[in-house]
Amino acid sequence: MTITKDIIKRLNKILGDKSVLVSRTDLMSFSYDATSNWQGMPEIVLFPTDIKQISEVLALANENSIPVTVRGAGTNLSGGSIPVSGGIVLCTSRMNRIIEIDAVNFTATVEAGVVLNDFNMELAKQNLFFPPDPQSYLAATMGGCVAENSGGPYGLKYGVFKHYLLGMKAVLATGEIVSLGAKTIKNVTGYDLPLLICGSEGTLAVVAQATIKLLPMPEARQTVLAVFNDVITANAAVSKILSRGVRPAKAELIDNWIIRRIEEAAPLGLPVDAEAILLFELDGAVETVSMEAAKVVELCFNAGATDVREAKDKKEADNFWTARRMGFSAIYGNAPTALAEDVTVPMDKLPELMERIKRIGEKNDVMIVTMGHAGDGNLHPCILTDKKNPEHYARAQKSTQEIFDAALELNGVISGEHGIGLEKRRYLKNAMPPEAIELLKKIKTVFDPRGILNPGKIWE
Amino acid sequence: MITPQMKIDPDRCMKCGFCMSVCPVYHVDHIENHVARGRNVLLRMVRDNELTIEDDYRECLYSCLLCRRCDAVCPANLSPADITLEARNDVVEKKGMSWIQKIIYWGILNRRSLVARFVGLAGLIPGLSSKGGRPLHHLADMASFIPGVLSLPRMSLRPLRKRVSMVTSPPPDVKERGQVAFFPGCIFEFFLPDVGEDTVNSLAKAGFSVVFPEGLNCCGLSVHNAGDFKTSCLLASRNIEALEPYDHVITGCATCGSALKDYHKWFREGDPMAEKAREFSKKVSDFSEFLVKNGFNGGSADHCPTTVTYHDPCHLRLHQGVYLEPREILNSIEGIKYLEMDNADACCGLGGSFSIAHREVSLGIQDKKMESLKKSGAQAVVTSCPGCMLYLAHGIRRYKLPMKVMHISRLTR
Ligand SMILES: Cc1cc2nc3c(=O)[nH]c(=O)nc-3n(C[C@H](O)[C@H](O)[C@H](O)COP(=O)(O)OP(=O)(O)OC[C@H]3O[C@@H](n4cnc5c(N)ncnc54)[C@H](O)[C@@H]3O)c2cc1C
Numbered sequence: 060m061t062i063t064k065d066i067i068k069r070l071n072k073i074l075g076d077k078s079v080l081v082s083r084t085d086l087m088s089f090s091y092d093a094t095s096n097w098q099g100m101p102e103i104v105l106f107p108t109d110i111k112q113i114s115e116v117l118a119l120a121n122e123n124s125i126p127v128t129v130r131g132a133g134t135n136l137s138g139g140s141i142p143v144s145g146g147i148v149l150c151t152s153r154m155n156r157i158i159e160i161d162a163v164n165f166t167a168t169v170e171a172g173v174v175l176n177d178f179n180m181e182l183a184k185q186n187l188f189f190p191p192d193p194q195s196y197l198a199a200t201m202g203g204c205v206a207e208n209s210g211g212p213y214g215l216k217y218g219v220f221k222h223y224l225l226g227m228k229a230v231l232a233t234g235e236i237v238s239l240g241a242k243t244i245k246n247v248t249g250y251d252l253p254l255l256i257c258g259s260e261g262t263l264a265v266v267a268q269a270t271i272k273l274l275p276m277p278e279a280r281q282t283v284l285a286v287f288n289d290v291i292t293a294n295a296a297v298s299k300i301l302s303r304g305v306r307p308a309k310a311e312l313i314d315n316w317i318i319r320r321i322e323e324a325a326p327l328g329l330p331v332d333a334e335a336i337l338l339f340e341l342d343g344a345v346e347t348v349s350m351e352a353a354k355v356v357e358l359c360f361n362a363g364a365t366d367v368r369e370a371k372d373k374k375e376a377d378n379f380w381t382a383r384r385m386g387f388s389a390i391y392g393n394a395p396t397a398l399a400e401d402v403t404v405p406m407d408k409l410p411e412l413m414e415r416i417k418r419i420g421e422k423n424d425v426m427i428v429t430m431g432h433a434g435d436g437n438l439h440p441c442i443l444t445d446k447k448n449p450e451h452y453a454r455a456q457k458s459t460q461e462i463f464d465a466a467l468e469l470n471g472v473i474s475g476e477h478g479i480g481l482e483k484r485r486y487l488k489n490a491m492p493p494e495a496i497e498l499l500k501k502i503k504t505v506f507d508p509r510g511i512l513n514p515g516k517i518w519e
Numbered sequence: 520m521i522t523p524q525m526k527i528d529p530d531r532c533m534k535c536g537f538c539m540s541v542c543p544v545y546h547v548d549h550i551e552n553h554v555a556r557g558r559n560v561l562l563r564m565v566r567d568n569e570l571t572i573e574d575d576y577r578e579c580l581y582s583c584l585l586c587r588r589c590d591a592v593c594p595a596n597l598s599p600a601d602i603t604l605e606a607r608n609d610v611v612e613k614k615g616m617s618w619i620q621k622i623i624y625w626g627i628l629n630r631r632s633l634v635a636r637f638v639g640l641a642g643l644i645p646g647l648s649s650k651g652g653r654p655l656h657h658l659a660d661m662a663s664f665i666p667g668v669l670s671l672p673r674m675s676l677r678p679l680r681k682r683v684s685m686v687t688s689p690p691p692d693v694k695e696r697g698q699v700a701f702f703p704g705c706i707f708e709f710f711l712p713d714v715g716e717d718t719v720n721s722l723a724k725a726g727f728s729v730v731f732p733e734g735l736n737c738c739g740l741s742v743h744n745a746g747d748f749k750t751s752c753l754l755a756s757r758n759i760e761a762l763e764p765y766d767h768v769i770t771g772c773a774t775c776g777s778a779l780k781d782y783h784k785w786f787r788e789g790d791p792m793a794e795k796a797r798e799f800s801k802k803v804s805d806f807s808e809f810l811v812k813n814g815f816n817g818g819s820a821d822h823c824p825t826t827v828t829y830h831d832p833c834h835l836r837l838h839q840g841v842y843l844e845p846r847e848i849l850n851s852i853e854g855i856k857y858l859e860m861d862n863a864d865a866c867c868g869l870g871g872s873f874s875i876a877h878r879e880v881s882l883g884i885q886d887k888k889m890e891s892l893k894k895s896g897a898q899a900v901v902t903s904c905p906g907c908m909l910y911l912a913h914g915i916r917r918y919k920l921p922m923k924v925m926h927i928s929r930l931t932r
Pocket residue numbers: 092093128129130131132133134135136138139140151171192193194195198199200201202203204205206207208209210211212260261262264265266267387388476477513534535536
């Protein structure tokens with residue numbers, strides 16, 4: 060027990076007792092995230108409401124070497140927000156003010172706990188657009204997304220969180236409050252520190268506020284659905300489309316098993332007999348969109364699609380995208396344990412990766428289902444298993460390892476968007492040269508000399 | 520195929536957090552075991568004996584409004600509200616109820632008007648009632664009043680039964696189109712009988728002869744939601760029986776309506792009452808649903824405010840899927856202007872005994888509603904649930920808004 064009665068008293072004084080949880084039942088619900096195989100109990104949960112409180116908490120924690128794990132909504136898929144070393148969970152969900160939406164400069168400043176969907180709804184009122192769209196946007200917080208450098212289907216055309224991050228207010232492990240970056244689109248003043256913290260999974264600093272850039276809302280959008288006889292042809296089709304100069308905003312792949320589970324849960328009009336489908340969204344000016352949509356239809360047919368059609372109206376398009384968003388749930392809801400991987404390879408290697416994943420599943424006799432952002436080479440092969448069945452679980456883990464090896468051999472990476480956290484830390488040494496890992500560790504020491512921020516994550 | 524059993528299997532919760540995006544309770548306090556996601560984890564742990572049924576587990580179980588917003592977004596197709604209900608029942612079966620709950624439920628079953636009188640009196644006792652305090656939603660809410668402070672509108676000296684006749688016929692100039700049975704519910708019956716009268720008169724004006732059947736009971740929802748399925752099923756059986764002779768059962772209370780329509784889910788698989796209840800639920804309609812189905816033809820309302828807005832009761836919109844009908848009615852009444860407010864479908868914060876046991880969160884939910892009401896600029900807020908009416912009125916007093924609260928039948932009578 061690192062947290063003494065005296066420390067609890069001091070924390071109560073900083074935050075007020077309504078913002079401090081200590082009962083076992085309350086702590087329990089901050090011990091997990093969206094993965095199905097990790098859990099760790101915090102000793103205390105804190106809900107700061109402003110940056111000053113965060114600063115005082117960190118100063119106290121640092122002084123007493125108490126681990127601090129930041130948590131937004133706890134929707135990450137890597138074990139990132141799980142307090143494996145106990146200590147404090149610092150939950151940002153009550154810091155949820157949108158501080159500024161600047162429609163003239165196309166920027167916004169938000170507190171860390173603002174939920175991405177709530178932010179998008181405010182933007183829509185002003186015809187503004189913030190593209191990064193992790194499929195957990197209904198719950199995920201802006202701070203969590205910065206810390207995970209999240210992205211989603213729009214990544215293909217628009218990039219991910221880091222491409223929009225201009226600046227932030229952060230609190231260092233020692234309690235200092237720092238302003239990093241600026242509100243300008245261009246900025247080369249020293250090292251790009253906001254970018255360093257982006258994707259650092261809560262190990263370098265606590266993000267209290269983020270300033271991001273915005274885009275105008277595209278004038279028009281069109282969704283295209285293409286059906287394929289096998290997953291590999293579907294993946295190859297995406298490459299062909301991109302090489303012809305068409306750049307869809309999204310190009311998503313869903314395989315047959317997942318299509319069926321989605322349709323069982325809620326019929327949304329996906330073709331259940333399709334081995335694989337690709338979902339595209341084209342956006343931009345009205346004329347461009349209709350021209351590009353026609354081109355995608357033609358190119359898909361050329362690439363071997365058995366059926367291709369444009370969504371007939373907004374409602375059908377919304378249904379298709381809802382179905383896509385249901386993907387993860389369809390998987391987790393239908394297997395006791397699911398290992399959702401996040402490998403990413405250069406676009407042209409995608410068909411080969413798919414081929415190898417198929418063989419890995421057959422060889423180890425495990426079910427591997429796949430969906431993902433086919434357009435940017437980021438796949439989510441999910442291995443269906445059961446943690447309570449050690450023999451099966453071992454084969455599932457072996458398959459994970461082999462999928463990682465395959466991705467690395469194809470010049471890819473082991474995580475495209477979910478981060479390393481706990482889930483992938485034992486693979487880090489295969490994915491990064493030792494010198495680079497040393498560099499990570501040195502950077503960590505500079506930011507967090509006592510190692511209190513999210514200890515135990517990223518490397519072993 | 521998702522079976523009913525699968526809908527209440529907490530193992531299928533994959534902790535995606537989508538329920539957190541819609542939960543009124545989580546939006547106020549951000550404590551995760553007060554929303555479906557956290558509760559499901561606790562439930563699993565209790566089931567697997569990793570956690571005992573301590574008081575604060577109970578507290579988590581009862582910190583849910585059972586509003587079913589999460590049911591609508593859950594991608595795993597779970598019904599977290601039903602999961603919570605089952606868990607409450609489990610606690611009640613294992614640990615029993617408090618003596619006060621037992622007395623109240625016995626009273627509701629056997630001496631309803633006596634309990635009502637007692638509740639009414641309790642509302643007048645200084646210390647138990649406070650002027651700006653909380654009104655009671657249901658008689659069963661008594662069960663949780665002990666630690667808190669509550670207030671009620673004065674119980675009406677003449678309950679509804681004494682005010683309307685056994686059968687109210689359409690006015691002489693209106694052709695009779697059929698017969699309906701009216702289900703008043705406790706609040707109309709004992710506390711807001713004038714609104715009950717409006718509902719009966721509106722139905723008569725629309726051409727229906729309205730029967731006020733003998734032998735009706737409390738709808739049972741509060742008892743059911745408290746986890747006492749035995750008592751609630753008894754109440755349900757009695758109501759089904761009393762309403763047996765009628766083809767249409769109409770209620771002006773969204774909460775009662777949602778209960779009556781759900782009775783078939785209350786009985787366990789294989790219980791002969793389940794089938795009977797299923798048939799029964801088909802003949803139940805909400806007041807506005809029934810009027811619109813039968814071609815409500817507008818008309819004019821005198822002495823009414825000129826601008827009105829509408830509050831969607833959770834029990835009507837989310838439980839019964841009825842939200843277009845009341846708006847259709849309001850839009851077709853001459854002389855009033857309908858203004859849709861922001862977040863018309865946001866909860867009022869009452870949630871039965873929730874508002875007593877979780878006062879602060881409940882007021883936090885009410886705050887949001889009051890902001891929307893204020894912004895709407897309407898002179899009156901119309902709704903379809905007497906429970907919401909009481910709580911909206913409470914909020915309006917608290918916020919000192921220049922606004923009236925009305926049941927929709929006031930405009931159609
Ligand atoms: C159904 C589902 C679909 C998903 N789809 C995608 C997807 O398409 N793309 C994608 O990228 N991800 C996806 N994810 C993963 C996850 O939603 C994202 O990683 C998300 O950004 C996490 O946000 P959060 O608020 O839940 O953060 P949390 O899970 O609470 O935290 C994530 C990490 O960030 C740290 N952190 C949180 N807040 C801060 C802060 N203020 N300062 C410093 N560190 C902080 C935490 O310590 C932790 O390490 C999905 C998850 C689910 C459940």
